[in-house]
Amino acid sequence: xxxxxxxxxxxxxxxxxxxxxxxxxxxxxxxxxxxxxxxxxxxxxxxxxxxxxxxxxxxxxxxxxxxxxxxxxxxxxxxxxxxxxxxxxxxxxxxxxxxxxxxxxxxxxxxxxxxxxxxxxxxxxxxxxxxxxxxxxxxxxxxxxxxxxxxxxxxxxxxxxxxxxxxxxxxxxxxxxxxxxxxxxxxxxxxxxxxxxxxxxxxxxxxxxxxxxxxxxxxxxxxxxxxxxxxxxxxxxxxxxxxxxxxxxxxxxxxxxxxxxxxxxxxxxxxxxxxxxxxxxxxxxxxxxxxxxxxxxxxxxxxxxxxxxxxxxxxxxxxxxxxxxxxxxxxxxxxxxxxxxxxxxxxxxxxxxxxxxxxxxxxxxxxxxxxxxxxxxxxxxxxxxxxxxxxxxxxxxxxxxxxxxxxxxxxxxxxxxxxxxxxxxxxxxxxxxxxxxxxxxxxxxx
Amino acid sequence: xxxxxxxxxxxxxxxxxxxxxxxxxxxxxxxxxxxxxxxxxxxxxxxxxxxxxxxxxxxxxxxxxxxxxxxxxxxxxxxxxxxxxxxxxxxxxxxxxxxxxxxxxxxxxxxxxxxxxxxxxxxxxxxxxxxxxxxxxxxxxxxxxxxxxxxxxxxxxxxxxxxxxxxxxxxxxxxxxxxxxxxxxxxxxxxxxxxxxxxxxxxxxxxxxxxxxxxxxxxxxxxxxxxxxxxxxxxxxxxxxxxxxxxxxxxxxxxxxxxxxxxxxxxxxxxxxxxxxxxxxxxxxxxxxxxxxxxxxxxxxxxxxxxxxxxxxxxxxxxxxxxxxxxxxxxxxxxxxxxxxxxxxxxxxxxxxxxxxxxxxxxxxxxxxxxxxxxxxxxxxxxxxxxxxxxxxxxxxxxxxxxxxxxxxxxxxxxxxxxxxxxxxxxxxxxxxxxxxxxxxxxxxx
Numbered sequence: 064x065x066x067x068x069x070x071x072x073x074x075x076x077x078x079x080x081x082x083x084x085x086x087x088x089x090x091x092x093x094x095x096x097x098x099x100x101x102x103x104x105x106x107x108x109x110x111x112x113x114x115x116x117x118x119x120x121x122x123x124x125x126x127x128x129x130x131x132x133x134x135x136x137x138x139x140x141x142x143x144x145x146x147x148x149x150x151x152x153x154x155x156x157x158x159x160x161x162x163x164x165x166x167x168x169x170x171x172x173x174x175x176x177x178x179x180x181x182x183x184x185x186x187x188x189x190x191x192x193x194x195x196x197x198x199x200x201x202x203x204x205x206x207x208x209x210x211x212x213x214x215x216x217x218x219x220x221x222x223x224x225x226x227x228x229x230x231x232x233x234x235x236x237x238x239x240x241x242x243x244x245x246x247x248x249x250x251x252x253x254x255x256x257x258x259x260x261x262x263x264x265x266x267x268x269x270x271x272x273x274x275x276x277x278x279x280x281x282x283x284x285x286x287x288x289x290x291x292x293x294x295x296x297x298x299x300x301x302x303x304x305x306x307x308x309x310x311x312x313x314x315x316x317x318x319x320x321x322x323x324x325x326x327x328x329x330x331x332x333x334x335x336x337x338x339x340x341x342x343x344x345x346x347x348x349x350x351x352x353x354x355x356x357x358x359x360x361x362x363x364x365x366x367x368x369x370x371x372x373x374x375x376x377x378x379x380x381x382x383x384x385x386x387x388x389x390x391x392x393x394x395x396x397x398x399x400x401x402x403x404x405x406x407x408x409x410x411x412x413x414x415x416x417x418x419x420x421x422x423x424x425x426x427x428x429x430x431x432x433x434x435x436x437x438x439x440x441x442x443x444x445x446x447x448x449x450x451x452x453x454x455x456x457x458x459x460x461x462x463x464x465x466x467x468x469x470x471x472x473x474x475x476x477x478x479x480x481x482x483x484x485x486x487x488x489x490x491x492x493x494x495x496x497x498x499x500x501x502x503x504x505x506x507x508x509x
Numbered sequence: 510x511x512x513x514x515x516x517x518x519x520x521x522x523x524x525x526x527x528x529x530x531x532x533x534x535x536x537x538x539x540x541x542x543x544x545x546x547x548x549x550x551x552x553x554x555x556x557x558x559x560x561x562x563x564x565x566x567x568x569x570x571x572x573x574x575x576x577x578x579x580x581x582x583x584x585x586x587x588x589x590x591x592x593x594x595x596x597x598x599x600x601x602x603x604x605x606x607x608x609x610x611x612x613x614x615x616x617x618x619x620x621x622x623x624x625x626x627x628x629x630x631x632x633x634x635x636x637x638x639x640x641x642x643x644x645x646x647x648x649x650x651x652x653x654x655x656x657x658x659x660x661x662x663x664x665x666x667x668x669x670x671x672x673x674x675x676x677x678x679x680x681x682x683x684x685x686x687x688x689x690x691x692x693x694x695x696x697x698x699x700x701x702x703x704x705x706x707x708x709x710x711x712x713x714x715x716x717x718x719x720x721x722x723x724x725x726x727x728x729x730x731x732x733x734x735x736x737x738x739x740x741x742x743x744x745x746x747x748x749x750x751x752x753x754x755x756x757x758x759x760x761x762x763x764x765x766x767x768x769x770x771x772x773x774x775x776x777x778x779x780x781x782x783x784x785x786x787x788x789x790x791x792x793x794x795x796x797x798x799x800x801x802x803x804x805x806x807x808x809x810x811x812x813x814x815x816x817x818x819x820x821x822x823x824x825x826x827x828x829x830x831x832x833x834x835x836x837x838x839x840x841x842x843x844x845x846x847x848x849x850x851x852x853x854x855x856x857x858x859x860x861x862x863x864x865x866x867x868x869x870x871x872x873x874x875x876x877x878x879x880x881x882x883x884x885x886x887x888x889x890x891x892x893x894x895x896x897x898x899x900x901x902x903x904x905x906x907x908x909x910x911x912x913x914x915x916x917x918x919x920x921x922x923x924x925x926x927x928x929x930x931x932x933x934x935x936x937x938x939x940x941x942x943x944x945x946x947x948x949x950x951x952x953x954x955x
Binding site: 220 | 539540541542543544568569570571572574575576578579582609610611612613614615616617618619620621622623624663664665666667668764767768769790791792793794795796797800815817818820821823824827828
């Protein structure tokens with residue numbers, strides 16, 4: 064009698080929240096007091112190997128319960144799937160999830176439901192990479208171009224990228240990958256740091272952290288701007304004086320402005336030679352970003368952490384709205400959709416500099432940039448991954464930064480797994496931290 | 510001692526689902542088996558008048574629980590608000606809800622969280638209109654232009670519409686409103702009907718219902734298309750033969766196509782003189798709609814029921830992507846955001862033909878079109894509200910269609926209130942219908 068194939072037997076979810084608002088870590092012009100959180104999912108199987116798949120959506124506090132409810136709403140699509148089939152073709156689940164005709168009404172392909180899909184799909188990739196015994200970047204870089212193309216849903220993007228073009232990009236992209244892999248393992252992938260630049264920090268803290276960033280080997284730092292122009296001018300002057308003319312200084316407005324304001328404010332900061340202006344306006348505004356880019360050149364325009372899906376990225380590229388594509392590992396529909404976005408960026412010749420920070424976003428997104436380097440763009444020139452030095456201690460295999468570079472992970476998987484003791488402590492509201500905290504109701508209720 | 514002001518004392522939510530999939534009512538190329546549902550909210554106060562405010566989000570089944578959870582996440586913003594202040598300025602709540610910095614991360618202003626905001630905001634407008642003793646269309650049409658402008662959040666749209674331009678549109682729009690009001694009360698507002706055209710209906714049913722529509726006084730019907738071209742050609746031929754050359758025949762692809770497919774398919778149906786092609790592709794694809802419009806003229810391009818917010822509508826208009834703006838009363842952030850969208854459409858001279866159907870969408874959106882007629886566009890020419898003859902019996906003041914026109918409601922409020930016995934029967938999964946239904950698990954589980 065043949066053995067029954069292993070199946071997914073549980074989709075466990077956790078509402079995990081960290082009290083980051085108390086230190087103003089993560090404070091910016093739109094998000095004055097975030098409590099960095101994760102709607103966390105664990106896929107369990109009945110396979111003898113005992114591997115699990117971990118994934119999550121990043122949120123900043125309130126609403127993390129809604130995000131968990133959205134992941135729970137996907138459970139029926141996942142339970143009972145044969146593990147081997149699923150890991151051999153994560154795209155099959157991705158397609159089923161985005162095509163659920165009833166759930167689709169809640170998006171389509173945007174916001175809470177789409178992020179939930181991303182969490183589940185990423186958990187499958189984590190499981191697949193663990194079973195393959197490879198870090199995800201390596202699994203992707205080793206994959207055949209034909210297989211990678213089948214992982215992509217081309218609906219709504221064929222006017223910018225066809226499957227044939229994607230295949231061609233991937234075939235050419237892998238040429239010389241062996242040499243690049245050796246360099247990646249030796250030097251890592253360039254990072255930049257946002258740690259000095261939170262809006263809630265005073266000038267002394269900014270000065271100290273910016274100097275530290277340069278000493279640590281970073282060649283780019285980022286400052287949050289957009290709340291008060293005089294403050295921004297002062298802070299940019301302080302930062303530029305500390306880092307000198309050769310370290311790149313990016314600024315980030317977190318969607319604070321209308322189109323006209325974005326143009327005027329960016330020009331007012333131009334004397335400090337900002338490398339890019341990030342999220343100058345609504346992430347939905349393709350035409351607005353295009354107008355801003357035309358007006359503020361040579362300052363580059365960057366966005367993406369809130370761009371909802373491949374369809375908006377496609378238009379940003381078609382309209383010439385962006386100089387920098389900032390993918391986020393946990394905003395869109397997971398690895399599958401990010402493959403489409405990486406290829407769209409390559410097609411249009413625009414560098415990808417991922418958004419990270421939050422909870423575990425650095426851990427995830429490093430894999431996508433390393434794959435991009437090995438098998439798509441083939442270069443790290445003008446490519447940097449954001450780095451923020453918070454909350455890594457809660458992960459089993461936290462990112463390792465060395466001389467301003469992300470070290471290539473070697474542990475199999477997607478680096479997504481949180482430490483069990485962190486999950487137990489920060490589960491909201493019942494975990495030991497929150498249950499013992501007198502401010503729990505005040506800090507989390509709306 | 511002055512009396513304490515009345516406050517909002519409860520935000521009750523209900524997960525209500527109707528088993529519409531069993532009759533293929535509502536079936537289209539993307540939604541083969543919807544169970545029309547409402548995430549329903551009731552605001553209760555401690556005022557002596559006993560008035561409540563009712564609102565809801567429309568969904569098509571699975572995920573309605575996620576939508577309810579999202580409304581629940583807003584409760585803290587609403588409880589305890591003074592009723593009089595709130596009703597005098599619903600925009601104050603709207604602004605607070607879209608600006609909640611933590612919840613904003615789950616959008617921003619799109620998908621599940623934004624629809625939840627719309628449900629709550631619309632419930633406030635229902636309460637405000639009941640307290641004013643007016644149907645909502647009349648409350649809006651009687652309001653001062655200055656007050657209406659203050660109800661709008663102009664963030665991210667000032668490059669297309671400034672507050673000053675909005676004020677000017679509203680001042681000019683109300684000229685002659687008295688005459689139009691008399692005509693509205695006498696004749697109503699033109700409707701078109703989608704009832705004949707569901708994809709799941711056979712040709713006999715299509716023929717019978719199309720003939721009935723013409724007999725009932727409708728001057729436009731709509732057919733769902735996009736699953737199979739040969740079927741669509743046959744069904745359009747049948748429909749055109751039944752209704753004759755003078756009744757408008759719209760077709761609706763429900764986002765089924767890529768840009769190239771949309772162009773080819775629409776051209777293949779051109780011989781039947783379709784009035785508009787609705788949702789030819791992704792509602793996120795501004796540039797795609799613009800390309801389609803350029804290619805399929807003189808067939809008009811319409812979309813909006815899934816357009817997530819004013820920012821995407823703004824771009825659709827800026828890019829010349831639409832001939833028809835199809836607002837939906839319960840997709841965006843409620844009446845306040847729809848005021849912005851109506852004014853954007855007026856600024857660009859594009860007629861508004863609302864999406865309706867679903868659960869209670871006809872009941873809500875008629876108020877917005879009637880306000881548009883009285884105080885913004887000033888005309889019903891080329892303006893029609895969708896009408897679908899399902900589920901009205903569950904509302905306390907259902908729409909009244911007479912000779913192909915929506916009769917102006919006279920009952921105070923937003924026509925949003927569902928019958929208590931319908932709520933009790935169709936609450937999922939505990940209501941008497943679902944609890945007694947042997948297919949409950951099978952029909953609703955993913």
